[in-house]
Amino acid sequence: MMCEGSPEMNKLLSCLIIYFFLFNTSIGYAQNSNLYQRIYLSGKDVSTAVDWDFMVDGGRRAGEWAKIPVPSNWELHGFGTYNYGHDHNNKDRVLGKERGFYKYEFDVPDSWKGQMVKLVFEGAMTDTEVRVNGKSAGELFQGGFYRFSFEISKLLNFGQKNRLEVVVAKHSANASVNRAEREADYWIFGGIYRPVYLEVLPKIHFERIAVNPHADGKFEAIVLLNDYLNGGVLEVELFELESKKTLGTLQVPVKEKEINIQGEFVGIQSWNPESPKLYEAVFRLKDNKQALFEKSERIGFRTVELREQDGIYVNGKRVIFKGVNRHSFYPNSGRALSDVNHLEDILLMKEMNMNAVRMSHYPPDERFLDLCDSLGLFVLNEVAGWQQGYDTLIGPKVIKATVWKDANHPSVIIWDHGNEGGWDFQNEKWFHHYDIQKRPVIYPWLIRNGVDTHHYFHYNAGVQRLTHGQTPFFPTEFMHGLYDGGHGAGLEDYWRDFMRNPVSSGGFLWVFADEAVVRTDRDGQLDADGNHAPDGILGPYKEKEGSFYTIKNIWSPIQISPLVINRHFDGNIWIENQYIYSSLKNCQLEWSFHQIRDFDSMDKLDEGKISLPDILPGEKKMVKLPISTQNMQADFIKLTAYDRNGNELYSWSRAIPDATAFAARFKSTGIPKADMTVVNEKNDRLHIKAGKMEFEFDLIDGQLKRVVKNGKDLSFKDGPIPVGVASHVEKVKWEMDNEGNIIIRNQYSSFPKNSLWKVKPDGALYFEADGPLLNGQLLDYLGFSFGYPEEKVIGVKWIGNGPYRVWRNRQKGVEFGLWEKAYNNTITGYSYDNLVYPEFKGYHANIYAMQLITEEGKIQFVSESPGMYFKLYNPENSPFATNGVRPEMPLGDISFLHQISPIGNKFAGPETMGPTGNKIRAISHSGDQAFAIKLLITFED
Incomplete structure (x- = not known):
């Protein structure tokens, strides 16, 4: 765990402050009724959770009304039953199928009269019924990882208290939902674990905004109105995110509920993980020059292509994924997370020199994708289905929910349709039906749709596939990290083998962190369910295992070619650029020489820093360190590469004398001489x-x-x-x-x-x-x-x-x-x-x-x-x-x-x-x- 005041925590908090600024500038809470407004009934995240009345009908504390924070998973607060997904096959485990009953009262001001109010749930596990003031808000929603909403304007009492009642069934009435989500290789929780809020909207508003900003500045969007408008104009104005400088406006007349708008913005910078440039697009609906509704979207301009027998290209550059699978998880709160949790995970991934993350095995929180956009990570976004899929009734609904929620994030470049058999191929068509960008749709562990994502293959395996094939490959799970093996161990062998094939697109390690949960039924013991969940690069509280640094080394975008350093070293080093988009101009290499005096002391003899030349991606050039012959009397040299923002990529150190020469100086014992x-x-x-x-x-x-x-x-x-x-x-x-x-x-x-x-x-x-x-x-x-x-x-x-x-x-x-x-x-x-x-x-x-x-x-x-x-x-x-x-x-x-x-x-x-x-x-x-x-x-x- 990081301590308050540590460099890591200071960096975390600095990024979080920036994030809150960006987030709150893109979602307005103003009193202007023409602006998009979001009013939280729960906390914005688990760290700001709001207490609701709660009762569970099975397991611990069954039948007892109490308070529970929302968002949360109820098991972590002493209610219900803990279950791992494999428990359905274990006759010795009690399979908790309890329901949670929630009550909450909230005020609705008179000023909202005449507006449309939506009640939005970002995620609840698993079947959810909602009543407002004793009346049903709409049909039962099934699926534990998806945003869903109800239009409740006609159910509200304006100027009074309003009563919200929610019943969440941990297990679904739909068998395919249980197979896809509840019988999986991860912890099975219950509860409203993501935020709940009201959207306050004018009578005519945007039902959906879907954008497709291309790397070259071309822009298209589909805007869906909730109702018909006779005449009017849709306007899109683009702003620099920080300076708020306008970069131009596009307009189109409104003729249908679904509006298509196209155009081009000049002088934009494209988005990629190495330079995650974002803009604010303000969508305005006008009638007779009067704004009826306005909503902002943070967007990034980038183009995704799958080129057959070639690779995944983003902005015309072939991508090598250096990625990891990530569960939405924290030991003390289950899948109910805070912004700090999200940010910590992403910074640790970036510290390991990763450029990509796969959502396993369900779509993530809204805030996580916001951070991937702003800090720079490619995202494979996954519709749930661990090894069995949704049926053709539920499947289209959850695909729609996923695409509608996440499609505008530039970080999301691929859709995963389930995992390891967790799909029905008939449902695939709905991804591109809803996705204006027509991102690639993959099936993790299949060779399908032009890519090969096979899992956990032996080294040198495959006939006409993987390293022996012509199909672009990026295993969406490999190097299983159970205990201390499987992540760093073998990675260098696999990576060398991958890189010899020009259609290699990298891969995703399994998994980011151990999924060990706090058992409130066992005095706070951490439980990883045997060997089912302790397979992370990091421990449950993000403790760094040895493989963390192995990955950081192998995946550093700045590499130093192997070299022998000894007393004859002349300072010449070959530097290779393994970035996809960035030159090494403005990156730096720091050097220092050290002498070890004894087991308790060490001296730094000299140090310096040089700026690296304009080495382009894929290039290798020699640089010379300004060292002296006196430096070479040191015991070791340390070299640290920094990116253009001053972040350390990796530090190498090499001994200068060999063991024999070092021993000649070091082995003096200090023992008094004896003559006999x-x-x-x-x-x-x-x-x-x-x-x-x-x-x-x-x-x-x-x-x-x-x-x-x-x-x-x-x-x-x-x-x-x-x-x-x-x-x-x-x-x-x-x-x-x-x-x-x-x-x-x-x-x-x-x-x-x-x-x-x-x-x-x-x-x-x-x-x-x-x-x-x-x-x-x-x-x-x-x-x-x-x-x-x-x-x-x-x-x-x-x-x-x-x-x-x-x-x-x-x-x-x-x-x-x-x-x-x-x-x-x-x-x-x-x-x-x-x-x-x-x-x-x-x-x-x-x-x-x-x-x-x-x-x-x-x-x-x-x-x-x-x-x-x-x-x-x-x-x-x-x-x-x-x-x-x-x-x-x-x-x-x-x-x-x-x-x-x-x-x-x-x-x-x-x-x-x-x-x-x-x-x-x-x-x-x-x-x-x-x-x-x-x-x-x-x-x-």
Whole structure:
């Protein structure tokens, strides 16, 4: 959670202030009866909810009249029954089918007489009956994710209190609605969860405005009047959103209820996610030069095309979707959301360098699309139907409701007709019937209508489809993110494979955040229904998992080509522009050089910032950093790319010296020198006393069995144990060299051929093992493990890549530096009572040095070997983990490794997710000089 006053929250609040300004300038609340007016009976969002009288007829608190905030989901306020969508198949779960009864009184002023008043519901789950002053407002509305309204002018008592009564049935009387919405893979809630308001309108007004503003400035609109008007003029005036400068006016005479208006505005800027330019279009209905009605629409000029065997084009540019699926959800409020919730989600998507979002699996709140328009995200807007669809009675109604509500948003560029079988093809025609823009209509997981959106396919799958086909493809779900696998893991493999095909249009990750709800029936426990809902890149309260940074790295629109940085680095860097629309002119690259003095301090030696040249989308150019030879004496360089608005896109850091050179400076122990080493061999044990240290080695298996410092036993022992291959010690011998070092040499049956322990007179301990000279074995991981009890660990500091753990198939998103974290036992997607990130346990890449902080002091490891990994304990698995997210892990507590294992996803193992998920085949020849594992181990106070 972000704290008040943090940079993230300040940014959030700044954007929200801007948003409120834009929103309130486009929807008027003026007293002028010719202007569109909206009067809220509920809160505008969940944060401003208004209490209504409420009673539920089943589940918790059944039959008890109380107060409930509107909007809200009643389960989150102690009423009714919690259900996940799969509960209908679970005989052990009670399927709540309660109804909620609402009452609310509101004033209607006399001044509204003669005007038309509509009662509008933005969303209620699921069948809704409405009565005003005891009389029915209209027919039952069925469908839980859609706007619906009633004309109630004749039911009102002007100048008096009016009584609103609403009955909401959680389950529908229509079986197809239940199949489409209530038997889905997400939480099933009840209640009026989106705002309720009155629209106060003159007798003649706009029933609907539908716009089609093209990227080149051409403009067309269809305006539907609620009644016939004899004569008159429809006028559309376009304004700059901020300055209110007029950009021209179009007019057309009114002859029918449905009015078509066309024209062109000169000098406009088109809308795209990189430059989300918006305008205000003011629609006026005039008669004899007198305004009868006026309403504003925020619009963006852009053109969407689906080009067969080519791709999705917006404004003439082929789109690569870097997207994610997003549920409308927050743990404390279910699907009843605030503007802050919407804004936080979008800013996090933008922070991950995403340019698109898919609505899963239903249309979103009005406010969310407003923000996508203003902040810049492509949107795939979806009519509900998880794996079963609406019938031909309900389907056309909810399609109409979706298109009428959302069609004017420039961010919405595609309609999704359900999900994974959740459709009736007969209903498709209604999208284009109602949509003036004729956006593409897709079927998520089908190859249909000129695009391929197949879900969760194995790497390299498909005959004449996906990366092997000619049909534009963008999987609307891939890289399933259950627990810590499936998002960043394998993404680089998939993305490289996608990008080699010119018809690739990107894809959408599943899913944005864990959908764990607060159980008010379980003392506030967070519940993700086993492994059904913990599949996000973020935790339920938007905690950032490791994959967050992997995605941010891989999808950064500014990329730095792979390069080796060392003392000879001349400052030349290749920069690639992966934007769709934007040049890198006015973007910046910041550089800084850092020196690590010890585990507690680091110095910044130099820094600077350069403006990037005019690199066009798809281009790659070399830039030169103004660095000196003195800079190259630093330990690492950090490079940060910023977009033209000063937002960080990604920060890379690279070590300058290799591990060997770094160790030569860093491995000084500070231990007083000792002149004498005492050795005693007894019962196949070798006892060594050096300075303040005592060690005991087993002369049968070569393992360290005991460590004593100042007469006190320490718990580091039981290693080295080879992991990754079957290998055992065949011979152990020891000797003292001319410098007084005690050397214990081990010979193995397989890996390694040889290892040695060296006990120095000052008490430092040195370990070395031959490199991986194997031939033909398939490996998940390879290295050595040692023992240290987990319960005695306090934390860790290390120099290497961090701060998050890695998997073999997820190594992007961690960068070189000095890192620190306290011990935690976070089980990603499960231990919601104590989610601490970064997780403590697991693999860490590119170790230079590591200090394990324990109750017994500090155990320090300095590596002299490049490219090594270390592992701190094995992450615990959720009891609901599938085999794909139970990666193979080496035995032992602390491991130092040449190679680490990958992780899979919910549905399959890592071998299905690309080359980096496969086992590695070892190869060698006689005479190879492989990198050895070399560690200096000291025991600090």
